[in-house]
Amino acid sequence: MSGYAVLIRESSNRVYDGDGARLLAAELAAHRPHLRAALTTIERCGPDDPMDLHLTIEGDLDEHDRRLLGNTSGLRLLFRRHGDLLEPVALPVSAEHDSDLITIQRYRGKTNEQFTHLLVNLTVLAASPADDRRLHLLDPVAGRGTTLNRGLVLGFDVAGVEKSGTEVDAYRTFLSNYWKDHRVKHKLHRERIRKGPHAGSQRFSIRLGTGQRIDVAQADTSAVGGVFPGRKFDVIVGDLPYGVQHGARHGEETDRSAARLLETALPEWRRVLRHGGAIGLAWNLRTLPRAEMITSLREHGFDVVDHPRSFEHVVDRSITRDLVVATR
Numbered sequence: 671m672s673g674y675a676v677l678i679r680e681s682s683n684r685v686y687d688g689d690g691a692r693l694l695a696a697e698l699a700a701h702r703p704h705l706r707a708a709l710t711t712i713e714r715c716g717p718d719d720p721m722d723l724h725l726t727i728e729g730d731l732d733e734h735d736r737r738l739l740g741n742t743s744g745l746r747l748l749f750r751r752h753g754d755l756l757e758p759v760a761l762p763v764s765a766e767h768d769s770d771l772i773t774i775q776r777y778r779g780k781t782n783e784q785f786t787h788l789l790v791n792l793t794v795l796a797a798s799p800a801d802d803r804r805l806h807l808l809d810p811v812a813g814r815g816t817t818l819n820r821g822l823v824l825g826f827d828v829a830g831v832e833k834s835g836t837e838v839d840a841y842r843t844f845l846s847n848y849w850k851d852h853r854v855k856h857k858l859h860r861e862r863i864r865k866g867p868h869a870g871s872q873r874f875s876i877r878l879g880t881g882q883r884i885d886v887a888q889a890d891t892s893a894v895g896g897v898f899p900g901r902k903f904d905v906i907v908g909d910l911p912y913g914v915q916h917g918a919r920h921g922e923e924t925d926r927s928a929a930r931l932l933e934t935a936l937p938e939w940r941r942v943l944r945h946g947g948a949i950g951l952a953w954n955l956r957t958l959p960r961a962e963m964i965t966s967l968r969e970h971g972f973d974v975v976d977h978p979r980s981f982e983h984v985v986d987r988s989i990t991r992d993l994v995v996a997t998r
């Protein structure tokens with residue numbers, strides 16, 4: 671027996687755990703179609719140990735493959751197989767910040783961290799390269815920043831729009847404490863907008879010692895162009911409201927319909943996405959069928975990327991999540 675075996679990362683969400691191996695295989699198929707990854711339960715680490723190895727990869731891995739595997743969302747450890755023996759393989763991992771930037775915050779409505787990583791990876795993969803500069807990532811429905819934090823770990827500049835002042839407040843407080851606790855040089859600027867259509871809402875910017883910038887504004891996402899005038903983003907990544915928890919929580923009509931949100935937001939998102947940039951969206955299939963999502967993106971001038979395997983998975987009884995990636 672040769673090739674490689676993957677120990678899947680355990681998720682903080684038990685439901686997602688069940689799909690972890692399949693989603694990682696789909697991610698690998700999107701990035702490196704030549705890698706033949708198969709779902710198999712090949713070993714048990716112990717009688718009560720739930721950490722079966724669920725994924726095997728045939729053939730050899732070059733440096734590029736290893737770098738890619740080091741940044742996949744679901745891989746915990748990689749082993750080279752020698753018959754029944756498994757040899758751990760060191761993977762190059764480049765991270766600008768500790769991963770606890772993404773894991774510390776716990777709150778209702780948080781997008782699964784591994785899934786967010788997957789969505790960001792697939793979106794970045796679809797975008798044409800952006801010379802030698804930092805990528806600019808926008809989350810147009812940012813919540814408390816899971817996507818933005820992933821972007822920061824990957825070394826990007828990030829910007830977010832979120833309509834809930836409570837979420838923006840909580841995210842700002844978290845970030846400023848985090849940089850202080852981790853002794854990262856940073857400069858925070860916050861303001862409350864006094865005039866115009868966004869009067870009363872808040873925004874903040876943080877400049878990090880690493881040179882990265884974080885800009886977050888409380889606003890409706892369909893106003894993103896006015897919120898960040900003149901800015902163009904390489905990737906837009908968002909986990910749309912599910913129409914279930916958030917509708918109930920904020921009690922607003924717009925939260926209940928991803929379709930209606932897309933109708934007003936897609937033209938604006940396209941405007942702020944640079945040519946060659948990519949958008950990656952996650953949403954609840956129970957509120958919007960995949961075919962309608964794709965039609966909507968096409969009608970707004972995006973080219974939808976066809977993935978070789980499905981990323982659809984069940985989150986809970988009322989949410990079946992899917993993702994789509996498209997380019998401008």
Ligand SMILES: C[S@@+](CC[C@H](N)C(=O)[O-])C[C@H]1O[C@@H](n2cnc3c(N)ncnc32)[C@H](O)[C@@H]1O
Pocket residue numbers: 779780781782810811812813814815816817831832833834837889890891892909910911912916924925931
């Ligand atoms: C699924 S949550 C995203 C959660 C986020 N990824 C996180 O982990 O914190 C969707 C977010 O979209 C926000 N939202 C809904 N409609 C919006 C709109 N029209 N403009 C801006 N934000 C909106 C909601 O307040 C909610 O925080």
